[in-house]
Amino acid sequence: MAFFKKFLQEFKEFALRGNVMDLAIGVIIGAAFQAIINSLVNDVLSPLIGLVAQTDLSYLVLTLNGVDIKYGAFLTAVINFIIMVFVIFLLVKGMNALGSLGKKKEEPVAPTTKKCIYCFSEIDINATRCPHCTSEFILEESMEVDQNEEL
Numbered sequence: 188m189a190f191f192k193k194f195l196q197e198f199k200e201f202a203l204r205g206n207v208m209d210l211a212i213g214v215i216i217g218a219a220f221q222a223i224i225n226s227l228v229n230d231v232l233s234p235l236i237g238l239v240a241q242t243d244l245s246y247l248v249l250t251l252n253g254v255d256i257k258y259g260a261f262l263t264a265v266i267n268f269i270i271m272v273f274v275i276f277l278l279v280k281g282m283n284a285l286g287s288l289g290k291k292k293e294e295p296v297a298p299t300t301k302k303c304i305y306c307f308s309e310i311d312i313n314a315t316r317c318p319h320c321t322s323e324f325i326l327e328e329s330m331e332v333d334q335n336e337e338l
C-alpha cells in the first residue's frame with residue numbers, strides 16, 4: 188500500500204509539473220489554431236486564388252500500365268502547403284506588430300556608473316573616491332586639466 192501511495196504521489200507530481208501543463212495547453216491551442224488556418228486556407232484563400240489561377244490540379248493523372256500516378260494531387264498539396272506557410276508568415280508578422288504596438292521605444296539610458304581605473308569596480312559616476320580600493324579620482328582629473336592648460 189505504501190508503494191502504491193508513493194507511485195500515485197510520483198504520478199501526481201509528473202502530471203502537474205508546470206511544463207507538462209504548458210505543453211498540454213500548447214497542444215490544445217495549436218489544434219484550435221490549426222483549425223482556423225485550415226478554414227482560412229481551404230474556405231477563403233483557395234477559392235479566391237482559384238478565381239485568378241488554377242490551384243486544384245488533381246485532375247492531372249498519368250496512367251502507366253494501368254497504374255494511376257496522381258502527380259496533380261501532389262502538386263495541389265504542395266501549392267496548398269505554400270499558401271498555408273505564407274498565411275502563417277503573415278499572421279506571425281501581424282501578431283508581432285500588434286505585440287509591439289503598446290510598447291514605448293526604449294531610450295538609451297545615460298550611464299549612472301563608471302569603472303574605477305584602478306580596481307575596475309563598478310562605482311557611481313559622480314564618485315570622486317572608489318569605495319572598493321579607496322583610490323581618489325579628483326586629483327587625477329585636476330592634473331589632467333593642469334596639463335591641458337599648459338598646452
Ligand SMILES: [Zn+2]
Nearest residue numbers: 303306317320
Ligand atoms: Zn577602485
